[in-house]
Amino acid sequence: MSDFTPNIQAFCCHYTSQQTCVEGKAGLQADGFPATVTLNRAVCTGKLQVSSLLKAFEDGADGVYVVGCPEDKCHNLMGSQRAAKRVAAIKKALAELGVEPERIEMFHLERGFHPELVAVAREMDKRIRALGPSPLKGESK
Amino acid sequence: MIVAERKPIDEIVRMTMSHDRILVLGCRGCVSVCSAGGEREVEILASLLRLGRRKEGKPVTVVEATLVRQCDREYIDGIDKWDGQYDAILSMACGVGVNFIANLRPTDMVYPAVNTSFFGGSAEQGVWSEQCAGCGNCILHLTGGLCPVARCAKSLMNGPCGGSQGGRCEIHPEVPCIWQAIHDRLERTGRKEQLLAISPIRDWSSAGHGGPRKIVRDDLTV
Numbered sequence: 001m002s003d004f005t006p007n008i009q010a011f012c013c014h015y016t017s018q019q020t021c022v023e024g025k026a027g028l029q030a031d032g033f034p035a036t037v038t039l040n041r042a043v044c045t046g047k048l049q050v051s052s053l054l055k056a057f058e059d060g061a062d063g064v065y066v067v068g069c070p071e072d073k074c075h076n077l078m079g080s081q082r083a084a085k086r087v088a089a090i091k092k093a094l095a096e097l098g099v100e101p102e103r104i105e106m107f108h109l110e111r112g113f114h115p116e117l118v119a120v121a122r123e124m125d126k127r128i129r130a131l132g133p134s135p136l137k138g139e140s141k
Numbered sequence: 142m143i144v145a146e147r148k149p150i151d152e153i154v155r156m157t158m159s160h161d162r163i164l165v166l167g168c169r170g171c172v173s174v175c176s177a178g179g180e181r182e183v184e185i186l187a188s189l190l191r192l193g194r195r196k197e198g199k200p201v202t203v204v205e206a207t208l209v210r211q212c213d214r215e216y217i218d219g220i221d222k223w224d225g226q227y228d229a230i231l232s233m234a235c236g237v238g239v240n241f242i243a244n245l246r247p248t249d250m251v252y253p254a255v256n257t258s259f260f261g262g263s264a265e266q267g268v269w270s271e272q273c274a275g276c277g278n279c280i281l282h283l284t285g286g287l288c289p290v291a292r293c294a295k296s297l298m299n300g301p302c303g304g305s306q307g308g309r310c311e312i313h314p315e316v317p318c319i320w321q322a323i324h325d326r327l328e329r330t331g332r333k334e335q336l337l338a339i340s341p342i343r344d345w346s347s348a349g350h351g352g353p354r355k356i357v358r359d360d361l362t363v
Contacts (some may be wrong), residue, residue, distance in 0.1 A: 051181070
């Protein structure tokens with residue numbers, strides 16, 4: 001397990017991921033952003049479909065998370081609230097399949113530059129390393 | 142519309158485990174409107190099915206398709222185009238669709254992906270409530286358009302039970318007492334005296350208690 005390198009897919013909205021545009025991958029990693037996390041930018045997390053997040057698991061993700069605006073301050077009013085409900089629906093489906101629901105998470109962050117973007121990435125990296133490879137990859141059977 | 146909801150995914154994975162190629166078949170009718178079995182739900186179920194089967198070490202090939210309806214012969218015949226591509230059909234239609242596939246395709250294995258729940262409407266986004274029981278003998282003209290058969294927990298026909306409190310049902314306090322609502326509506330529309338008429342013991346034979354029901358329209362049959 002110690003040589004496990006997680007594949008974590010993050011889906012961030014345009015507003016919460018502005019830092020990534022300015023700093024670039026190297027700049028983010030210099031801030032402590034884990035290399036195990038791949039950022040996928042979306043115009044708004046409300047645009048993310050359940051099937052898009054499931055596809056990340058199908059494509060081999062060990063963990064998936066969504067970063068949207070604060071619940072009451074979404075640039076598109078309710079986009080991040082919708083995303084949170086979709087993440088919750090996937091948590092329920094993962095639990096039904098006997099998979100840890102914590103493999104997917106929703107975070108609400110302020111837009112722009114802030115250390116929390118790095119903090120949630122590190123939190124997910126730590127969480128997924130502890131959980132180990134996703135059983136949805138079918139490698140344990 | 143007919144309201145349904147998807148079965149838990151683990152139940153679906155278990156019931157279809159013996160098949161290696163599954164046609165997940167949606168319906169653009171009622172289950173599409175109530176977001177249980179339309180194109181989007183087919184895409185989600187297909188993904189969950191692949192993930193669930195991979196977890197069990199038995200990967201599956203999933204074909205995704207959606208018919209205009211699954212309650213008419215001509216649309217069921219359209220399944221022919223996927224012949225040879227599946228071992229089983231996982232229908233996301235209501236129970237009518239599953240039965241139609243079983244009726245018309247005698248050698249196809251077919252499984253239900255949803256629980257068909259009730260006849261209802263969308264009270265608000267994401268919320269559906271039962272409005273009609275399909276009892277086959279409509280009395281809505283006597284009750285101000287509000288159905289005590291479907292919406293009273295006891296299907297009472299002569300006013301509320303003794304447990305109604307503050308206009309709420311004693312069985313489900315979150316639900317309005319429909320007899321209170323019937324009373325208020327008839328009063329509001331000046332027809333309260335209708336409530337004085339006694340409903341006789343009801344003949345439930347039209348409600349399916351005598352077996353499957355059928356309607357034949359001679360003006361339409363060929």
